[in-house]
Amino acid sequence: MFKDECLQVNMNCSAINRIASANRIDSIPAPILSRFNVYHIDPPSHEHMCLVAQSVYSDLLNENSWGVLFEPTLPEVLIAHLFELSPREQKRALYNACGEAAFKQKNIKAKITLTVDDRVLIRTKEKKRTMGFY
Numbered sequence: 001m002f003k004d005e006c007l008q009v010n011m012n013c014s015a016i017n018r019i020a021s022a023n024r025i026d027s028i029p030a031p032i033l034s035r036f037n038v039y040h041i042d043p044p045s046h047e048h049m050c051l052v053a054q055s056v057y058s059d060l061l062n063e064n065s066w067g068v069l070f071e072p073t074l075p076e077v078l079i080a081h082l083f084e085l086s087p088r089e090q091k092r093a094l095y096n097a098c099g100e101a102a103f104k105q106k107n108i109k110a111k112i113t114l115t116v117d118d119r120v121l122i123r124t125k126e127k128k129r130t131m132g133f134y
Helices: 046-063 065-069 076-080 087-104
Strands: 002-004 009-011
Touching: 046 065, 046 076, 046 087, 065 087
Parallel strands: none
Antiparallel strands: 002 009
């Protein structure tokens, strides 16, 4: 049994010889592509992206002792600002937003709710690094 880390689903992979993923198949040589069954997966819907963002946020809070200081649910307006980010980028942005929100709070008497003002934008298209020394 294999647990998919992204989907959090147990899978029986005993009959699989190879599995691969690609964002584009047009650059894969035909002899290699002919050895695979190709499945096209549609991008996540609005509803799915809401679930992904909330899941990333919940995991972040559960992984850190300071997570108990925050409201467990992300505001809908903040989720909308996370749609264009990958789950990894969402986690980084939410981590930074939690830091900003906690810094703004002088006396924490109630759970902290993240707002759009707390979000920290990160570049979604980072410069591609080359191999070697800098």
